[in-house]
Amino acid sequence: MLKDLNYVAFDFETTWLNTEKDxxxxxWIIKFNKKFEVVKQFSSYIKPENLADLTEIVEFTTxxxxxxxxxxxxxEEIKKELVDFFDENSVLIWHNIQFDIKFMKRYLWEFPYLIxxxxxxxxxxxxxxxxxxALEILSDKYWFKGQSHDALADSFMSIELFKLIVKKVDKLVxxxxxxxDLLLKSDxxxxxxxxxxxxxxxxxxxxxxxxxxxxxxxxxxxxxxxLQFDNKTVFNVNWxxxxxxxxxxxxxxxxxxxxxxxxxxxxxxxxxxxxxxxQFSTLNLWSTTNxxxxxxxxxxxxxxxxxxxxxxxxxxxxxxxxxxxxxSNFSEYKINKFLSWKNRTISANIILATHYDLFNFIKEKxxxxxxxxxxIMFDWHYWMNSLGKVINxxxxxxxxxxxxxxxLYRESFTKNSQNIEKLIDEIATFFGTLSVKxxxxxxxxxxxxxxxxxxxxSSAWFFELKESFQNITKQLENLNEVEITRYWNxxxxxxxxYCIVEQKLFWQNAQLKYIFNPMMxxxxxxxxxxxxxxxxxxxxxxxxxxxxxxxxxxxxxQDKTTKFVDYKEQxxxxxxxxxxxxxxxxxxxxxxxxxxxxxSNSLFKLIYNLTKEYKLEANxxxxxxxxxxxxxxxxxxKKKWVKITIWWPEFLLANKAKHVKYNEIHLLSIWWKFRxxxxxxxxxxxx
Numbered sequence: 001m002l003k004d005l006n007y008v009a010f011d012f013e014t015t016w017l018n019t020e021k022d023x024x025x026x027x028w029i030i031k032f033n034k035k036f037e038v039v040k041q042f043s044s045y046i047k048p049e050n051l052a053d054l055t056e057i058v059e060f061t062t063x064x065x066x067x068x069x070x071x072x073x074x075x076e077e078i079k080k081e082l083v084d085f086f087d088e089n090s091v092l093i094w095h096n097i098q099f100d101i102k103f104m105k106r107y108l109w110e111f112p113y114l115i116x117x118x119x120x121x122x123x124x125x126x127x128x129x130x131x132x133x134a135l136e137i138l139s140d141k142y143w144f145k146g147q148s149h150d151a152l153a154d155s156f157m158s159i160e161l162f163k164l165i166v167k168k169v170d171k172l173v174x175x176x177x178x179x180x181d182l183l184l185k186s187d188x189x190x191x192x193x194x195x196x197x198x199x200x201x202x203x204x205x206x207x208x209x210x211x212x213x214x215x216x217x218x219x220x221x222x223x224x225x226x227l228q229f230d231n232k233t234v235f236n237v238n239w240x241x242x243x244x245x246x247x248x249x250x251x252x253x254x255x256x257x258x259x260x261x262x263x264x265x266x267x268x269x270x271x272x273x274x275x276x277x278x279q280f281s282t283l284n285l286w287s288t289t290n291x292x293x294x295x296x297x298x299x300x301x302x303x304x305x306x307x308x309x310x311x312x313x314x315x316x317x318x319x320x321x322x323x324x325x326x327x328s329n330f331s332e333y334k335i336n337k338f339l340s341w342k343n344r345t346i347s348a349n350i351i352l353a354t355h356y357d358l359f360n361f362i363k364e365k366x367x368x369x370x371x372x373x374x375x376i377m378f379d380w381h382y383w384m385n386s387l388g389k390v391i392n393x394x395x396x397x398x399x400x401x402x403x404x405x406x407x408l409y410r411e412s413f414t415k416n417s418q419n420i421e422k423l424i425d426e427i428a429t430f431f432g433t434l435s436v437k438x439x440x441x442x443x444x445x446x447x448x449x450x451x452x453x454x455x456x457x458s459s460a461w462f463f464e465l466k467e468s469f470q471n472i473t474k475q476l477e478n479l480n481e482v483e484i485t486r487y488w489n490x491x492x493x494x495x496x497x498y499c500i501v502e503q504k505l506f507w508q509n510a511q512l513k514y515i516f517n518p519m520m521x522x523x524x525x526x527x528x529x530x531x532x533x534x535x536x537x538x539x540x541x542x543x544x545x546x547x548x549x550x551x552x553x554x555x556x557x558q559d560k561t562t563k564f565v566d567y568k569e570q571x572x573x574x575x576x577x578x579x580x581x582x583x584x585x586x587x588x589x590x591x592x593x594x595x596x597x598x599x600s601n602s603l604f605k606l607i608y609n610l611t612k613e614y615k616l617e618a619n620x621x622x623x624x625x626x627x628x629x630x631x632x633x634x635x636x637x638k639k640k641w642v643k644i645t646i647w648w649p650e651f652l653l654a655n656k657a658k659h660v661k662y663n664e665i666h667l668l669s670i671w672w673k674f675r676x677x678x679x680x681x682x683x684x685x686x687x
Contacts, residue, residue: 001170002034003193005114008085009093009162011154012103013062015048019102023048025062025069027078028152031085036163042081043152045072060608061626075107086111091193095135095158096120115192119161122189124328125309126168126316134631135161140638169194169312176315178203185301186308204295206314209323226538229549234380234539238680239552241687242378245540246272248551249376250350257283257351257370259358261379261386264650266352267657268685269378273350281348283357283370290341296413297339306331334406345369355379355386362531363390371534379681380539387523387531394502394517395491397431403484423475430468437465438501438514448503454495469495493518542680564679565666573606576666580607584618584642588663591655592646593678596669597623600646603668607644622646629654636660649678653685 010029015022028043045068048054054066090113094100097118123133130138139157142164169190173179178201183191190196226235226248237245246269249256260266273280297307310332317325327333346369353361358375361367377383404424411417434454441450455466476488493499494516502515541548565579583590594600604622611618619641621632629651636643637658645655645662652665665686670678 001194002166003195004034005193006039006085006087006090007032007034007093007159007162008090008113009155009158010085010100011094011158012100013064014103015050015054015058016061017099019099019106023050024075024103024107025058025072026064028155029082029085030155030159032159036159040084042078042085044078044081045069046078047072047074049074056612057605057608057625060620079108082108082111086113088112089114091115091117093117093119093158093162095154095161115189117162117189117193119158119165122165123161125313126165128317128320128322128326131634132628132630134627134634137631137634166194168316172312172315172319175319177201179312179315182298182303182311183308186303187305188303188308188312189305190308190312203298205291205298206289206294206311207318208289208314209318209321229538231536232532232538234541234545234548236542236544236548236550236552237540237684238542238544238550240555240684242268242685243272243687244555245378245551245684249538250278255349255373257353257358257373257375259353259355259375259377261355261382262650262653263354264653264657265379265685266354268653269352271657271659273352278350279348280350280352281346283346283351283353283361287340290339293339293413297335307335310335330402330405334409337406338410355383356389359387359390359531367534373535375532375535375537377537377539380541381543381677381681383528383539384523387527388520391523391527392517392520393490394515395487395494396513396515397427398513400427400484400487400491403487407479407481407484420479423472426468426475427472430465430472433465435512435514438503439512441501442503450501450503451498452501453498490518491516542677542684563664564683565664566675566679571668576668577606577610579664579666580644581610581614581616583664584611584616584644587642589643589661590645590664590666591652591662592644592666592668593649593652593682594646594669595648595671599669601625603646607646618642618644620644620646623648623651633658633660649682652682656686 008029008031010027012024013026014024024046025048026043026045028041030041031039033039045064047069051066051069054069056066059065086108092101092104092113092115094116095118097116097120101116119135120133123130123138127133127138130141135154135157138161142161173183173194173196177199180196181198181201182203183194184196184198226233235245246258249258258266258269260269270280298311300307303311313332314325317323325332325336327336351370351373355377361370401424404420404427408417408420408424411420438452441452442448455462455469473488473492476484479485498519500517500519502517504513504515505511544550580590592600592603594603600622604620604625607618607620610616611620621627621643623646626632627635629647632645633654636645636655637660643662645651649670655662665682667675667679
């Protein structure tokens with residue numbers, strides 16, 4: 001199965017997540033052969049240069065006691081022990097290699113190896129729709145156990161995950177033998193590590209499990225029929241809970257779109273529908289396969305690695321009876337767009353969407369597809385935020401490049417891609433130059449928004465930039481791609497007038513990027529009415545006005561059981577610490593609602609020190625310190641442990657969607673002006 005190479009799994013534990021400034025404090029490296037037999041291993045704690053600056057938070061995140069580092073060797077001192085693990089035939093195996101490889105190249109840059117295998121990337125390829133692709137969660141599901149954030153455990157878990165991935169590919173190749181031919185004519189990493197035998201068979205299509213669009217019967221009930229009210233009626237939902245309001249809307253309508261302000265709230269609705277065995281769909285136009293393009297892909301003389309991976313993933317879906325393609329990266333999205341043909345209309349009876357999805361769907365001129373539906377706008381008090389993002393959509397250079405990359409990929413099959421490649425290079429040069437000019441505007445200020453007239457300067461430098469802009473505009477218009485033209489027009493409006501430039505950190509490569517926003521158009525109720533014109537819709541909100549109909553007046557309402565501890569003016573830390581201590585001792589859990597990251601971080605340290613001082617057992621989680629939210633939600637749902645969670649309000653609703661319960665909810669760092677509003681909003685969903 002595996003080629004006779006040197007397979008090396010290793011892992012660093014580090015002082016934190018900055019790959020340029022932080023340092024490794026533990027390494028475990030394991031060499032094994034093609035039979036997965038361990039040949040050699042080495043481990044060591046590592047004394048960092050900044051040991052004196054480390055705090056006990058490092059102990060919490062890595063489970064490594066700082067005292068163990070005091071007498072540990074430095075990295076330079078252990079280097080000689082690592083030489084035998086590396087040669088020109090070494091396959092380096094990590095989970096989430098983008099992090100560890102930077103430490104590898106920083107500390108072991110002179111060591112040779114053949115290729116890198118990222119178990120995170122290939123688990124996304126071949127393990128479908130997992131709740132999280134964190135190493136410990138995959139190991140928990142697939143029964144290769146270990147203590148996460150320990151270099152030894154992470155190394156062995158990476159080996160087991162590598163073995164699982166390799167076995168899955170081997171099984172697919174044996175079941176669909178022509179996959180060997182497809183992989184062998186590609187740059188796939190599996191051709192470099194697997195023994196593959198060609199069978200010289202051609203295929204011209206990828207088999208699929210077609211998804212049937214769900215139909216739903218009308219749900220009968222003797223409850224209040226809100227259809228008796230006029231179109232556009234606004235209902236106040238204070239004093240009742242979400243499930244009651246949701247059931248009312250389900251009772252009477254045959255074809256309905258439920259729109260929510262966020263995915264977390266939408267997921268709560270999904271759970272209710274699943275518990276009732278009610279089928280639903282999302283707000284997407286269904287696509288069929290372009291058979292001609294599929295044949296072009298499969299008969300290419302040479303496949304790129306991402307193309308071979310897409311085909312492999314498609315067959316993995318088919319073998320597991322999965323009908324929805326699990327798109328996990330832009331390359332897969334790009335091929336999926338290339339293989340898509342004409343759209344089919346929406347015909348599901350119940351559709352769930354976010355406000356943004358609904359408004360964007362309407363903006364893209366697809367309102368006709370939903371004219372027979374009644375729209376129920378939950379969280380109507382948030383409509384302005386979502387509609388404002390759709391109307392005042394900004395321009396992102398990276399998004400434009402992605403759109404052009406999709407066209408470039410399509411045109412690569414017709415040999416007409418050279419002009420597009422030149423255009424992409426010209427656009428990259430233009431925005432690179434523009435970014436350099438914009439950088440000084442943000443150098444001496446913390447403000448990340450600046451109002452700019454891009455071409456107001458009369459210098460030759462600006463003249464050349466404007467000339468390039470006009471040339472790009474002409475070429476994009478000649479492409480005759482409606483989506484590209486529409487998107488470029490956002491920047492064109494910015495370039496020809498004053499615009500608001502926003503500086504952001506691009507997460508993929510930690511570089512600065514700029515978002516160009518036209519001068520903001522004021523969004524008001526008239527915009528909302530224009531978007532919804534011709535549709536039947538009802539609005540649900542926690543806001544109170546005299547002309548809103550109170551649903552609580554029409555129903556028998558029970559007292560709510562969800563209780564909030566509200567620090568209305570200023571947080572009394574002495575009382576808060578005492579409350580937390582009492583809850584932990586009583587084996588109860590708390591969610592501390594905070595909209596302020598700095599406050600959350602300070603509170604996390606305070607609670608951590610409290611547990612150390614009184615030797616209390618509790619699991620503490622906070623934004624930007626502990627696990628990402630998807631990994632955390634998995635464990636919060638699975639484990640019945642004492643937990644203290646410090647996060648923003650929306651994450652509390654995400655907990656609700658995963659059926660994670662807390663004994664007490666504290667409202668902490670929230671602007672006083674919105675306290676009652678947030679309390680009512682959360683209470684509606686949490687009951």
